[in-house]
Amino acid sequence: MDFGGGDEIRFERIGRAGVVTLTRPQALNAITHRMVTALTRALHAWEHDADVALVLVKAEGRAFSAGGDIVQVYHAGRAGAPPADFFADEYRMNALIEGYRKPYVALIDGIVMGGGVGISCHGSHRVMTENAQFAMPEVGIGFFPDVGASHLLPDLGGCFGFYLALTGNRIRYGDALWSGLATHTIKAADQAGLIERLTEVGDPEQVLRGFFTPARRETERPVLEAIARHFSQPSLKAIVESLERAAPEDEFAAATLATIRKRSPTSLAVTFRELRAGQTLTMAECVRMEFRILCRMLTGHDFYEGIRAALIDKDGRPTWHPPSLEAVRGAEVDAYFAPLGDRELAL
Template sequence: MPLTAKVMNPAFAGSTKAKMSTLEATEQIRELPGDEKEDVLFDTLFGLRTIELNRPEKLDPLNGSMIRKIVPRLQEWAKSDMANVVVIKGAGEKAFCAGGDVTSLALDNKLGQEGQQRSIDYFALEYKLDHLIATYTKPYVAIMDGYTMGGGVGLSLHAPFRIATEKTVFAMPETTIGFFPDVGASFFLPRMAGATGMYLALTSERLKGVDVYYAGIATHYIHSTSLPALERRLAELRFKDYDSLDERLNLIDSTIEEYSTGLPHDQEMLLSGLLRKDIDACFGAETVKGVIGELKNRIANAKDESSAKWAEKTLLSLKSRSPTSIHVTFQQMKLGRNWSIAQTFQREHQIASKFMRHPDFTEGVHALLIRKDKTPEWAEPSNLEDVKRPAELTTPFFEVDESEKLKLLTDGDYKEYPHWRFGLPHESHIEAVVKKGNRTIPEVVGYFVREKRGKQGVKEVVEEVLARRAYSVEGGKAAWRGN
């Protein structure tokens, strides 16, 4: 019996009820006069359809011109019997997609209401694309080779297959520019293990290489030199007419696994051990004030020097951010756990619209990317510890205007990812097996290695989780520690 039938955690139960895209697009998105030429390249090889973001000199940032090219291609391929697999990647050696073109948005916002509306319209366009990807009816593979940030995360995070390489650099850096983690991060980050999603959201911390895989952000890890061969192999796959989508996805999963070339042995898992305990303790707090208090406590009282240094660095990082961004992001992570994928993009669009009219986003982009003095002057309250009534600050960002509700391109929706099984075991899955109470710690490890058919990284991740959260009781059986 498969793992999903045995130990399905309630957090993942919605995966069987997923509704993927079923409606024809009522809105036609097409290129506009003035759109860049060849900022996206498309290719066909047998059953493979490739999207290549082609602005390598700028690290392949996403803009409206690119979105207006990608959407109709995806819609066309979804209907085509000839298109078996879609792969998206970035041109050049450095990036998949380093984000959206926020500089253009900030410059537009300086022009007043008309410019702000252009920015709002851009986010509407971007989120429609992201939702289309999240509910796409054909196998979609994102190759996260190089910088994968902001807008690039939206193009990859919701795919059933997300490939990290030794060059991958993942981050949601929005709080550094007075914004919030968008592109569906409200859905993905709160569903990560423990408080790691909240930590990444508030701090903009970067994960590199194999740590993107260990954290569950990527479903596979492959050395970048193997990618061309993998693409050729994906192009050669043949599906039978009667194969279900799940059968096709399973074949793609096993094909990608064939190109896994091993994990680096000289790199310890970053989000593990004492650091992971500190993250859960501090960023699992119920309020921003609680997070700050936990960090200060570690600075003053931590027995381990590395813990105190981490807390000091993290506190300084949070204090440099826009207080409005920090509090909105914190509330977003709390609420997003209960949003469906469609609600996520609709709610994020309304939050983004408010940020386009708030001075912190424009000021943050100017300080970091235009003036480059890295000394933003945040709107009041300008210091994190000056925020006395967080609800007054955040409530306007979460007010819903039904008349401005984003109209998505399809009716696809779900409460949990339907394809979560292709990644490494989630901590909640490991907890469920341990709590059954009939296996020793080594037997729990062996169980997941077998269930995942020897997938690389399973043993390492399960052993790390058990070292933190499990212990042996009488008879040698594994038991789960409380928080």
């Protein structure tokens, strides 16, 4: 089936399922505008096709998807044409997935970050193998957790979503299951059998009961309690101060504080406010808010500096502006959330 994805994404009708396969393994299945457009077309078509009982999304290679193709975004922005349209279409697709009227099964075997989270973790069934690794690492490149993360992360218990967003740290499939990011965990060796049964039966609840293998939570209880204690503070400043007080005698607090201090101060401030706002917003409201932030990020400094340091020059030494949390002004953060007028995201 051809929805215009070329060699980047494949669409098939197999049995009772519409099957999507991400086919850019050499690029860790980084999401492109072409992939977003094609997947959106397929989802609209299959939602109204009586012969399609469910949608199954999987990927080739060792990553489900490592995120959006941000190197492409970097070059476009540096050329004076920041690709806001790509993000607008991506956010619309994320909202479509979150509200999809048929079962949407994401089979995650490998890395899932950024844009990859957007096409998987809003689905009704998020199935991870022992190879899965989840992260939203955007604050490390001067960006912010987008693709609906402001709707997804605040709902995780014990302030776990705030911890993930403000550190960018990775977790494995046990923590993903415990936190609610994954709905099911299975053995990687069982993927072919699961796919065969899903396409035959068309009922993911029935099929997944036979393949589900419980995964042990990787993060120990004392650390989970520390995360809840530190990241439940009412402001970003209070979170940092809480970590600072504990750091001299607490290895976790010291390591977490060191990680946060490496991140873009502006990104941290914007991300904290974004997640706090997302606690009371619908998915549609969240992606509209994220688009406002995105448009300002694309004309700012830290996003391009973060990508330069991580992926262009690869020196790992970004120079953030401003350089510290103390130097980030409230009015500067407010500006990221201001209405866009006639450029607001339309859903």
